[in-house]
Amino acid sequence: MKTILIAGGCGFIGSNLCAYLIQNNNKVICVDNFYTGNINNVNAIMNHENFTLIQHDIIEPIFIEQDIDEIYNLACPASPPKYQEDPIYTCKINFIGTMNLLGLAKEKNAKILLSSTSEVYGEPKISPQPEIYRGNVNTIGIRSCYDEGKRVAETLMMDYHKVHNIDTKIARIFNTYGPFMDKDDGRVVTNFVKQMLTNLDITIYGDGSQTRSFCYIDDQINGLVKLMQSDYHDPINIGNPNEISIRELIRILQTKIDTSSQISYHSLPEDDPTNRRPDITKAKELLKWYPEIELEEGIKKTIEYLRTTCL
Numbered sequence: 001m002k003t004i005l006i007a008g009g010c011g012f013i014g015s016n017l018c019a020y021l022i023q024n025n026n027k028v029i030c031v032d033n034f035y036t037g038n039i040n041n042v043n044a045i046m047n048h049e050n051f052t053l054i055q056h057d058i059i060e061p062i063f064i065e066q067d068i069d070e071i072y073n074l075a076c077p078a079s080p081p082k083y084q085e086d087p088i089y090t091c092k093i094n095f096i097g098t099m100n101l102l103g104l105a106k107e108k109n110a111k112i113l114l115s116s117t118s119e120v121y122g123e124p125k126i127s128p129q130p131e132i133y134r135g136n137v138n139t140i141g142i143r144s145c146y147d148e149g150k151r152v153a154e155t156l157m158m159d160y161h162k163v164h165n166i167d168t169k170i171a172r173i174f175n176t177y178g179p180f181m182d183k184d185d186g187r188v189v190t191n192f193v194k195q196m197l198t199n200l201d202i203t204i205y206g207d208g209s210q211t212r213s214f215c216y217i218d219d220q221i222n223g224l225v226k227l228m229q230s231d232y233h234d235p236i237n238i239g240n241p242n243e244i245s246i247r248e249l250i251r252i253l254q255t256k257i258d259t260s261s262q263i264s265y266h267s268l269p270e271d272d273p274t275n276r277r278p279d280i281t282k283a284k285e286l287l288k289w290y291p292e293i294e295l296e297e298g299i300k301k302t303i304e305y306l307r308t309t310c311l
Contacts, residue, residue, distance in 0.1 A: 171224055
């Protein structure tokens with residue numbers, strides 16, 4: 001039985017990962033400061049004998065007595081409204097927080113996985129985006145605290161691997177959705193579903209032609225776990241390569257939700273990317289991973305969950 005620490009374990013991806021690892025006979029130490037994580041997300045496993053919850057901010061050093069086999073670093077606000085709320089803190093959580101967890105990995109001789117992001121590619125000039133693409137980024141924009149924060153976190157991961165021989169993994173996560181998303185997180189799926197369930201205007205930024213690629217949470221968790229078990233250290237894309245426009249996403253949602261909502265168009269925010277599509281050739285070849293859950297199936301499950309929190 002492995003002991004696995006998950007930083008940001010009460011967030012959307014973290015809580016789903018906690019539940020998955022508990023179900024697969026692991027001991028889980030969930031670390032969260034509840035800046036964006038929600039303790040209710042782990043209610044179902046809170047009293048499990050193999051689950052421990054620690055309230056802690058990883059920008060402060062963390063001390064764990066027992067041995068640790070693996071560390072997943074998911075501790076960072078991930079939606080634009082949340083990470084822009086305190087951009088300096090977002091920078092700190094990515095640099096100082098990642099460094100503290102790397103120090104813990106070194107102490108415990110543990111594997112460590114960073115949840116990086118497709119945002120490291122900025123406003124990409126090529127599509128799909130392969131891992132070798134270095135991106136088209138703005139270092140001083142309103143999204144830079146997150147984008148550049150994740151880029152420097154990747155740098156730290158690779159430097160600790162090279163200098164200290166830490167077994168590091170870097171997952172570049174593309175848009176992920178599913179149960180336990182925060183209805184107020186400001187991301188496109190939750191925005192649209194919440195607005196349609198409550199008959200509010202559907203807010204489209206830009207003309208809706210911008211594209212995203214949506215990966216259901218179960219597929220994402222499967223990809224992260226497979227990456228952790230691999231011997232691969234360079235960044236690897238974990239996302240769904242099926243690209244659709246924002247307008248097409250709304251069309252799909254309108255077939256699932258009975259709503260009187262009307263579309264309202266707004267200016268595109270600064271540095272908002274116009275396209276997102278992962279090249280997952282490496283994930284398929286090295287991890288034998290490919291997303292299996294179709295968008296319409298995943299959207300249905302997501303709506304069912306959000307209906308319980310929005311209404």
